[in-house]
Amino acid sequence: MNDDRTGRIAVIFVSIRNDANPIGYGRAAAAMDALAAQQPGYRGVDSAREAGGDSAREACGMGITISYWADDAAAIAWRDHPEHTAIRDHGRSLWYDSYSVNVSRIERAYDWTRP
Amino acid sequence: MNDDRTGRIAVIFVSIRNDANPIGYGRAAAAMDALAAQQPGYRGVDSAREAGGDSAREACGMGITISYWADDAAAIAWRDHPEHTAIRDHGRSLWYDSYSVNVSRIERAYDWTRP
Numbered sequence: 001m002n003d004d005r006t007g008r009i010a011v012i013f014v015s016i017r018n019d020a021n022p023i024g025y026g027r028a029a030a031a032m033d034a035l036a037a038q039q040p041g042y043r044g045v046d047s048a049r050e051a052g053g054d055s056a057r058e059a060c061g062m063g064i065t066i067s068y069w070a071d072d073a074a075a076i077a078w079r080d081h082p083e084h085t086a087i088r089d090h091g092r093s094l095w096y097d098s099y100s101v102n103v104s105r106i107e108r109a110y111d112w113t114r115p
Numbered sequence: 116m117n118d119d120r121t122g123r124i125a126v127i128f129v130s131i132r133n134d135a136n137p138i139g140y141g142r143a144a145a146a147m148d149a150l151a152a153q154q155p156g157y158r159g160v161d162s163a164r165e166a167g168g169d170s171a172r173e174a175c176g177m178g179i180t181i182s183y184w185a186d187d188a189a190a191i192a193w194r195d196h197p198e199h200t201a202i203r204d205h206g207r208s209l210w211y212d213s214y215s216v217n218v219s220r221i222e223r224a225y226d227w228t229r230p
Binding site for chain 1: 120125127129161162163164165166176177178179181187207211212213214215216217218219220221222223224225226227228229
């Protein structure tokens with residue numbers, strides 16, 4: 001058990017992407033990851049996206065990104081960061097069909113690695 | 116904002132799979148999804164896995180599965196379910212290289228759908 005994660009904030013972002021502008025999306029996603037990592041209280045990110053059923057549209061499908069923050073103030077500061085706000089507006093106008101956000105607080109944590 | 120998710124438990128499971136026995140893994144994952152959905156307090160699941168870099172090994176790579184529960188008692192009951200425990204042991208012996216679990220409580224929730 002790894003209790004030093006207890007109390008951190010996990011911002012769970014679940015999105016459905018369309019097939020618009022995959023290159024622009026990829027660039028923006030990488031830029032946001034890099035910018036997030038510079039913010040106070042940043043504690044990491046996990047991200048995975050299903051490949052689309054059609055190999056020519058692999059960028060589509062359901063994606064999950066979870067960013068981790070030292071506390072709620074850090075998570076809120078990132079939510080309200082001007083560049084993050086701007087790219088979110090861009091995502092709504094262009095890349096996403098829908099998304100949901102769950103802001104949660106970690107109560108227990110475990111890790112396992114193959115011995 | 117969709118505050119009816121507030122207070123629910125989100126069990127965040129982040130795993131790295133190897134390429135062992137992908138068919139057996141797929142069957143077990145589907146069986147576990149179906150069994151989880153029958154448990155008291157189940158409130159849904161979100162799941163995504165990165166395609167591997169090698170198209171012949173698409174099953175590999177990082178995956179994120181989040182199961183949602185009405186309360187902590189429901190999440191713990193699922194953790195301790197005998198079939199779930201057995202399949203987890205199987206996953207450690209066979210399919211996973213590593214994983215981490217964060218059990219978190221939802222404090223805020225938002226949704227957006229393209230108008």
